[in-house]
Amino acid sequence: MLFALAVAALVLVPVVVTFSSFAQVERDILSHLIEFALPELVGNTLWLVLGVGLGVSVLGVSLAWLTAMCEFPGRRVFGWALLLPLALPAYVTAFVAIGLLDFTGPLQTWLRDGWGITGLPEIRSRGGVILVMSLALYPYVYLIAKNAFATQGAIALEAAQSLGLSRTQGFFRVALPMARPWIAAGLMLALMETLADFGTMAIFNYDTFTTAIYKAWYSLFSLAAAAQLASILILFVLVAVVFEQRSRTQMRYSTVGRSAAQRRIKLSPALAGLALLYAGTVLAVAFIIPVTQLILWTRDVMADDLDARYWAFAWHSVLLAGIGALMVVAVALLLAYAGRQRPGTAMMWTQRLATLGYAFPGAVLAVGLFIPVAALDNWLIDAGQAWFGFEGTEILKGTLLIMLLAYLVRFLAVGFGPIDSGLHRITRNVDEAAKNLGTGAAGLLARVHLPMLRASLLTAATFAFVDIMKEMPITLMTRPFGWDTLAVRVFEMTSEGEWERAALPALAIVIAGIIPIILLTWREARSLD
Amino acid sequence: MAELILDSVSQSYAERQIIADLTFTLPEGAIGCLLGPSGCGKTTALRCISGFEPIQSGEIRIGGEVVSRPGWMLAAEKRRVGMVFQDYALFPHLTVAKNVGFGLRNISKEVRQARIDELLQLVGLAAHTGQYPHQLSGGQQQRVALARALAPRPRLILMDEPFSNLDVELRERLSLEVRDILKREATTALIVTHDQHEAFSLADWVGVMHQGRIQQWDTPYNLYHEPANRFVADFVGQGALVTGEVINDHQVEIELGVLDGHIPVECDASGCDECVRNCRVDVLLRPDDIIHDDDSLLLAEVENKAFRGAEFLYTLKLPSGQRALSLVPSHHNHAIGERIGIRLAVDHVVAFRRE
Numbered sequence: 075m076l077f078a079l080a081v082a083a084l085v086l087v088p089v090v091v092t093f094s095s096f097a098q099v100e101r102d103i104l105s106h107l108i109e110f111a112l113p114e115l116v117g118n119t120l121w122l123v124l125g126v127g128l129g130v131s132v133l134g135v136s137l138a139w140l141t142a143m144c145e146f147p148g149r150r151v152f153g154w155a156l157l158l159p160l161a162l163p164a165y166v167t168a169f170v171a172i173g174l175l176d177f178t179g180p181l182q183t184w185l186r187d188g189w190g191i192t193g194l195p196e197i198r199s200r201g202g203v204i205l206v207m208s209l210a211l212y213p214y215v216y217l218i219a220k221n222a223f224a225t226q227g228a229i230a231l232e233a234a235q236s237l238g239l240s241r242t243q244g245f246f247r248v249a250l251p252m253a254r255p256w257i258a259a260g261l262m263l264a265l266m267e268t269l270a271d272f273g274t275m276a277i278f279n280y281d282t283f284t285t286a287i288y289k290a291w292y293s294l295f296s297l298a299a300a301a302q303l304a305s306i307l308i309l310f311v312l313v314a315v316v317f318e319q320r321s322r323t324q325m326r327y328s329t330v331g332r333s334a335a336q337r338r339i340k341l342s343p344a345l346a347g348l349a350l351l352y353a354g355t356v357l358a359v360a361f362i363i364p365v366t367q368l369i370l371w372t373r374d375v376m377a378d379d380l381d382a383r384y385w386a387f388a389w390h391s392v393l394l395a396g397i398g399a400l401m402v403v404a405v406a407l408l409l410a411y412a413g414r415q416r417p418g419t420a421m422m423w424t425q426r427l428a429t430l431g432y433a434f435p436g437a438v439l440a441v442g443l444f445i446p447v448a449a450l451d452n453w454l455i456d457a458g459q460a461w462f463g464f465e466g467t468e469i470l471k472g473t474l475l476i477m478l479l480a481y482l483v484r485f486l487a488v489g490f491g492p493i494d495s496g497l498h499r500i501t502r503n504v505d506e507a508a509k510n511l512g513t514g515a516a517g518l519l520a521r522v523h524l525p526m527l528r529a530s531l532l533t534a535a536t537f538a539f540v541d542i543m544k545e546m547p548i549t550l551m552t553r554p555f556g557w558d559t560l561a562v563r564v565f566e567m568t569s570e571g572e573w574e575r576a577a578l579p580a581l582a583i584v585i586a587g588i589i590p591i592i593l594l595t596w597r598e599a600r601s602l603d
Numbered sequence: 604m605a606e607l608i609l610d611s612v613s614q615s616y617a618e619r620q621i622i623a624d625l626t627f628t629l630p631e632g633a634i635g636c637l638l639g640p641s642g643c644g645k646t647t648a649l650r651c652i653s654g655f656e657p658i659q660s661g662e663i664r665i666g667g668e669v670v671s672r673p674g675w676m677l678a679a680e681k682r683r684v685g686m687v688f689q690d691y692a693l694f695p696h697l698t699v700a701k702n703v704g705f706g707l708r709n710i711s712k713e714v715r716q717a718r719i720d721e722l723l724q725l726v727g728l729a730a731h732t733g734q735y736p737h738q739l740s741g742g743q744q745q746r747v748a749l750a751r752a753l754a755p756r757p758r759l760i761l762m763d764e765p766f767s768n769l770d771v772e773l774r775e776r777l778s779l780e781v782r783d784i785l786k787r788e789a790t791t792a793l794i795v796t797h798d799q800h801e802a803f804s805l806a807d808w809v810g811v812m813h814q815g816r817i818q819q820w821d822t823p824y825n826l827y828h829e830p831a832n833r834f835v836a837d838f839v840g841q842g843a844l845v846t847g848e849v850i851n852d853h854q855v856e857i858e859l860g861v862l863d864g865h866i867p868v869e870c871d872a873s874g875c876d877e878c879v880r881n882c883r884v885d886v887l888l889r890p891d892d893i894i895h896d897d898d899s900l901l902l903a904e905v906e907n908k909a910f911r912g913a914e915f916l917y918t919l920k921l922p923s924g925q926r927a928l929s930l931v932p933s934h935h936n937h938a939i940g941e942r943i944g945i946r947l948a949v950d951h952v953v954a955f956r957r958e
Binding site: 501503504506507508509510511512513514521522525526528 | 653654655678679680681682683684685686688689690692693694695696697705706708751752754755757
């Protein structure tokens, strides 16, 4: 219980720190913020949330319905392939889109030179950001809505038809409302990612809170301003969290009757063709074209860029992701065990709080954890000077501590989910059976729990590893000198507009990102057996 | 293989008495059964014996050794008590053979393997040693669980609702099989169930439990024919109570006639005579106590009937309006509302004083 409380406290630290920043106001910076920056930031953020929310809902729900409930050529392949965009961090889709569609990009050049067509809508715009974010984040809605439709869609539809509704009416009046909690939960996850996104916004030069925090940090050198901005962003995020948690409690699986498998709607050839075209276009635009472009660019620059420096970036990424994933798995395992030892409402809330970090944007965590660690550092330095004659300016600040703590807070939920559900599958009777057969506590762990949890631990580690590899703002803002990673390299190259040279590190991240999707589909396929 | 004794064991949880004053002796090598409706405390009793729940009073002894007393209990892993769980609790990551061998430690490889083979042979799963639990049917998983519990030669085997996850047909066959296996291993076993057919086909001794107490600890035959109280009479077997009046210590009169036999009506110490004589009692009539006889002058109206294949179970309305049950061969097919002749054939008179 103490341990669980400590982890939960770690999550609260950034919240408390950022809000307490209002205690020491730097008057001129704050008034500048309120007067010039805030209206634009809030407006931009609201537009973004609205647009992306609409985009991911439409894309996610329609694709989920098609692949779960309708029969058309290629349905099985699309079922998992439509998840692939999850492997592309939004910032990768973003720079590829700009590289392709910009005024100087190949498409516009071709249209202009070959056909004399100009005046294509500018990609570096609000619409462009929304489009890119929607394409990158729709899988959150798609995955969870597909699950809902597959488990209860067919029954809902048949019930509706037996009451005299047409299929279309049945979809809008029964199936869709029934799946609402699932769709809402997926939507909120997508919106949290939208609010947390830094890389895409930086590439598009679209000012939101995350980019503003970064600028306050690096350009204004004002920690207080960064923290104040972070606290406002937290307010946005909390709204999403409340909605998400509420939807989750409303999710009730009822798997009555047969699965939808035998009862899919057979589409007429014309409709099937349209479905194929639609799903194919989304997949092409969201995954195939960007990845192809990445590969082409990579081929161009490989000879020059695949050098020792590149391998250093890759090594840093793998090392950090590895250490981070181990930390996440260890803490998640202890937290899950705490819940097993002492079940109860208090423990449940502590666990929920402790795993809430996934909702906090990386930029917020970077600020919220840097400030207290820096304070602790100053105190240590003072103490060291006074007692041991210590000469130096930083002890903890120069280490990986802040970065790893931030990773832990942000990605603990990713590891906790599979481990906790794995542990729940080991019933108390299994423990007691082992004890009846003469096994003590150590034997129970070594001979029963760890072997049974192996798959869950592996899943948790993989997910955490890949998420840390993709992570940009925390790494960018809190890395010690010399710890550049692949994601940092992508940021640096894209901020100079060198799309081709960002492709090589981006491709490595994408390849790593495909692993958990394979795991996810594989597990889903097995659970349907 | 040891005698199990519970000596006035009580256990309560959060101020609620779960089991109270539980006392019984299960002789070495015998199969016992705790029978009762859900929530009667039978599973808790099992968990006290296996060492997962402390007791607040009394004593539990296995083979003469005290294993639980208030404030102290021998750890479950040191009791040498095997347990078969309701959900089997097999280890999903181990094969059938490794599941069975799990509790066999600190012995040579050959002895271990020989014991595993022996048990798998005994439960009829010798062909499945390399399979994993999820590849087996429910009945097979159940037998693996039993073999796993038996492997370390425990002093006592406990089984919690062992057949509740199986379908009815399999249940009956398997319960006879389990009895056979337990007898061949000469294991003392205690089984918990809410199904009296299971209890009767498995056990040498059955304890009927209600509200945390043992109502009667007896052989299945005696439970049916000489129930100690109304609860046991009602819970075990079918039957109906009709009012009667005691004539003397071996005769009681009911509306269908006078029944002869020992009248086991307890009486108060004072005014014993008056109490027994003219005392109003309820007499238990089992369905096989009332026989259909077309020649009989005693008539009763068929109020309801249930077809059982070989026989009908008729619910009869006696002249006074009381109800009784009768089991009749199925070629006597009478319509509801018809009046049919009946006669009494009561071996054991069971009567309870009216309250």
